[in-house]
Amino acid sequence: MLDDIDRRLLRHLQPDPGIATADLAEAAGTTPAVCSRRLARMRDRGILKGQEAVIDWHALGYSVHVSLRFTLDKTQSNAFDIFIREARRVPEVLEIQTFLGRVDVRLVVVARDMAHYQHLYRTRLLTLPHIADIEALVHVASIKAEEVLPI
Numbered sequence: 001m002l003d004d005i006d007r008r009l010l011r012h013l014q015p016d017p018g019i020a021t022a023d024l025a026e027a028a029g030t031t032p033a034v035c036s037r038r039l040a041r042m043r044d045r046g047i048l049k050g051q052e053a054v055i056d057w058h059a060l061g062y063s064v065h066v067s068l069r070f071t072l073d074k075t076q077s078n079a080f081d082i083f084i085r086e087a088r089r090v091p092e093v094l095e096i097q098t099f100l101g102r103v104d105v106r107l108v109v110v111a112r113d114m115a116h117y118q119h120l121y122r123t124r125l126l127t128l129p130h131i132a133d134i135e136a137l138v139h140v141a142s143i144k145a146e147e148v149l150p151i
Contacts, residue, residue: 002047005030007151009038010047014148017051057094062110064117065139070105072130079130080104090124103135 002010008028013019019027025035042048057065072079080098087093087107095108109125111117126134 010151057110064111066109067137068107069103069135071133072104073132083130086128
């Protein structure tokens with residue numbers, strides 16, 4: 001699937017996705033032309049899905065970060081689909097994950113402050129369909145938050 005050149009490119013690309021192609025090629029020990037072709041091939045194969053900006057939400061005035069764990073009332077066959085469709089409509093929901101087990105869905109939510117979160121919780125989150133149980137975990141600190149694979 002991946003050869004040594006691809007792995008070297010990914011090792012250098014992960015911590016710095018905005019690195020210039022020439023710099024990436026030099027760091028990986030290849031030419032810019034080879035680097036460009038390899039990156040394009042990895043994009044075409046779905047290995048590289050894109051680049052993203054990592055935003056410090058706190059710096060933008062969002063000081064509350066909450067993880068909400070939902071257990072859904074699954075007596076309706078489309079409960080998951082309806083719940084997820086409605087959760088996607090809440091702009092403060094940054095991430096939606098589904099699980100097998102006691103918890104069905106987890107939402108990552110940001111708010112400007114606790115008053116904003118309480119309003120959001122009462123008016124948008126508690127009104128999501130098919131909720132059987134909900135648990136809120138307020139984020140205190142991020143100890144490790146990286147997605148760099150040991151390639």
